[in-house]
Structure formats: C-alpha cells, structure tokens
Amino acid sequence: MQYVSTRGAAPVLGFADVVLEGLAEDGGLYVPQSWPTLNKDRPRAYAELAASVMQPFVEPDFSADTLLSLCQQAYSTFGQPQVVPLVEIEPNHYLLELFHGPTLAFKDVALQLLGLFFDNILSSRSERITIVAATSGDTGSAAIDGVSKCKNVDMVILYPNGRVSDVQRRQMTTVQSPNVHAIAIDGTFDDCQDLVKAMFNDTAFRNTHRLAAVNSINWSRVMAQIVYYVSASDHFTTPIDVTVPTGNFGNVLSGWIAKQMGTPLRHLVVASNSNDILTRFFENQTMTVSGVTPSLSPSMDIQVSSNFERLLFEMNDRDGSATAQQLQRFRESGTFAVEPNQYAQWIAPNFRAGRCDDAQTLDTIRDIYATSGTLIDPHTAVGVHVARQHMKPDIPMVTLATAHPAKFPDAVEQATGIRPGLPEHLVDLFERPEHTQLLPLDLGTVQKFVNSVAH
C-alpha cells in the first residue's frame, strides 16, 4: 500500500514511513492510495479481527504474523476479554465501550498499537525519534502509556497547567519511564499546540531530533479505529447507525473508511457539544470558525477539526492542489462552503449531525443512570443525546462510549450524586508520586528542555 498527501505535493510513501512522518512535508495528511475491501470471512476475536482489517494497509512493511502478534500484545492491555464490549442501554440503542484500555479513553485503542509500531520500525532501522505533543488531557495520557515502553523514543508532552483534570494529570505525571516527560505549560491548550507547531515548523530542530507526531493526524491512529466499527457491525445482521462524540473528526473519519471498505453502516451521526463547528457544517454546508467555549466534555472542545481534511480530499475527487487551495482560503477567511453536488455525493448519504449543551449532557447522564443503572461519562452523554434524536425503528443505533465515567468524575457526580470509582489498576493513582515541571510559555525555553532530554 502506498500513501499520498491530501495536498498533493509530498512524496508518496509506504506505511512505515507514514507512521514516522506524521504530517506530510507539504503540510497535508497521508491517506492510502485506495480503499481496500473487507474480507468476507472475518474472525470474531478482536486482535484477530484487527489484524485482518488492517493487513492491506500495512503491506509490505509488516507481515500478517507480525501484525497479528502486535495486535495481540496491544489489546492484551485491555480490561475486558472482548476488548470493546457492546452493551444495550435502551431498546435498540447500544453503547460500544471503547474505554477499557489502560488510560480509560478510546485513544488507547490506537495508541497502544502505535507504540508497538514505533518500536518495531525504529529497532529494525536502528533509529530514534522524539515525540512532542500537546494535550488537553486524553491524548497525553494515552500516548504516554502507549509509548513509554518504547526503547527508541523520547517523549515530551505539553499540557496546560491547571487545565486538565486531576485524573488526567496524574495519569501523565506518575509514569516512571526515564524517556517520558510530562511538562506543564503556563498557558492554554491552544498555547501548547502553538508551541508544538512552532517546533515542527523549525526545520533544523525538527530534523535534528526527528520529531514525530502522536495526534490523530498520524494515519495509524485513524487506521486502528476502523476495526471497532467493523466489530460493532458484526454483532448485527442488518445495517446499523453509529453516533460518534466528535472533536478532531479522527474517530468518525475511521467510521467513514469502514463504510468505504464495505462495513454495513447506514449513517454516521456526528455529535458535538456547544463547540459545534461540525454540526453547523452538516446543517448548512459551510464551515465557519468561531471561538471555543469550555464544556463538560473537554476532549471535544475544538475550534477546527484537523482530520476533516482527509474527507475534503475525497470530496475534491482526490485533487490535492484543489484541497490545498480550499484550505488556504479557509485559513485566510475563516470560512468555506462545499458545492451542492459534493454535498449530495459525499455528505447526505453518509452523515447526520447534532449538538448537546452542558445542561443536556447532565440530564442525559442522570436519565441513563435512572433508566438503565449505567454511569456514562460526559462525552458519551453527548453522543447518547444526539443518537436519541436520530434513532429510526428497526435500525440498531450504536453510540461510541469514548471515556470511562471515572475519568470525568465531577460531571458524573454532579448529575447523579455518585462518584464513579477508578478501576483496579488505577486505584492507587492518587498515592503515586508525580514527576512534572512547570515551564513558561516560551518557545526557546521549551526547545532547550527538549534538547536536554532527547538522545
């Protein structure tokens, strides 16, 4: 499989190079040259299914045997034998629980595997990379857990001081690996992201340290997430609808790819909180930037959804320069619209959308607890609220449960009066010693720190 950039001006690469590269040289995102078709005979067990779904994307860099053993290793870290169990919460409405990984958010599904891909590729090439990433909480903890065992990786994660939850911070700062550094920045998440972008844009710095990315622009993350859409659909004999609590559009894009590969998915329902740029786009075909308001579902508090670029490239019939021009206009004016024929061909048959504010989020957590006895986290609640607006008789609805309720205990307690407890492997999280430093919001200081820890 070869990969092309969505902006059409970067070298065509194979899978292993795409994993290390992250962002393409022209600023675009890598996508496979074509979408493979799913095997008709699919294994049920999750690791086996994962290897079968992903094999065409990783050839020839990973053999079937190697891929299967990496998948078995990655998913053995999950607390449930089914890895992503499906649970009915009301008639014909199911949760796909994606939060049984080590850090309790769906990002573990991809990042446990990405760490193994890095290690495997880098040790066979005798190379080393440095990961720098910004996090609003979930990406950092999942990346640290997934990558901390890698021998060939140094990692610096920047988080906004005082703006991640206690559970999220401790998941990052209590990891003992000497190659992992969680750094508090005196600023917001956007400030942290700007520092990371500036380090990537400093070509000399980027090349010296071989900077690599673990955010959802990394193709392997999108790829690993395709599997659970196939797994969910394989529980049913008829097509299903899936609702996805959405931020950067990475997760729901994986669902769209699963559909391209032949998974019987009818609609993908994009669920936003009050930061609803995507829902507004699906309603009026125009993408317009506005400010970000903090919500009870912080991992979905986004201004622009970076992975939308991969869908836009398809909507432009895979014309990279048209895509690059459209994005350029978007950056300059803060807005762009798609043509009616693009909407009719790509959006209308595949996507629906809806929004859920904080009051509705709390109501939904309370209601689901009252009617089913299940505690759900605020991100999942956004999904459940929007899913209920889109349910059709005879079409099973699957809502993706993206975080464990114990990861966001304050909102759950506010809604239900019950404070959800951490699972066994994290019960002593609040007794573990923390290792972190506070750095000022200053590029030179942060680069000096990266210099001092990168090998």
Ligand SMILES: *Cc1c(COP(=O)(O)O)cnc(C)c1O
């Ligand atoms: C990251 C995250 C999301 C958003 O996922 P995207 O792939 O960015 O759309 C939703 N819920 C939780 C709990 C997350 O951690």
